[in-house]
Amino acid sequence: MCSSDLGRRNYRHGHIPGAVYIDLADDLSQISTLSQGRHPLPEPSTLSQRFGAWGIGAGAQVTVYDDCSGMIAARLWWMLRYMQFDDVTLLDGGWQAWVDAGGPTEHGENEHAPAVQFHGEPCRDRLVSIDAVEGARLLDARDPRRYAGLEEPIDPVAGHIPGARNHCWQENLDANGCLLSAQTLKSRLAAALGAPPDGHTTHYCGSGVSACHNIFAQVFAGLPEPRLYCGSWSEWCRDRERQVMIIGNP
16 A cells, blocks of 8 residues: 555556555545545544545455555555454565565456455544644654754645654664564653653644654553543644744754
């Protein structure tokens, strides 16, 4: 899974046998008005319909992967867990790790498994709205320069949510794009947050995508499952009533 026409072309060129292509914008988001951020979460009824159409139901075991070290695949991992479907895993190292290990590949398109009825209800405690962000213990998953407000290549305003600390999602990975050990992740997340992360910790990023990788890292580290502010910076910075923090040049 990935996003954009390039992602689909890469999938057609080669993928794990049996894998189907899921697109970030078309499948894992609803149409954005930007006031809700760039990748708003679809309604629970829409999620149930899509998951069922993909053949995800009782007894299914789902493995998600991408070609960007799990950054986008973690969004689907989180969405399934949000709908209380827990039989989902993330392929460590993604497509590149599979190829490097000599795993079999195939080309072209695959059809989704036959549609089934997906039975799941959202766990609302795992999602935070913009009005509940202030006062939360926040971790920002973006690049440090975006967090500091030194650059902003995507959204109209630079900076971060006041009170947020920074833990770029790439800090969860080794040089090969694979996850660090659980103990190392636990230490890094605690150092970034200034306290051990818990179930009330709230992760955000630019549009609720890479933040899911930090959520995955927190769960993988054996810590309580935290919350996601899905609207993230792309929603926050468009609301003129919200304060913005800029660190500036060091």
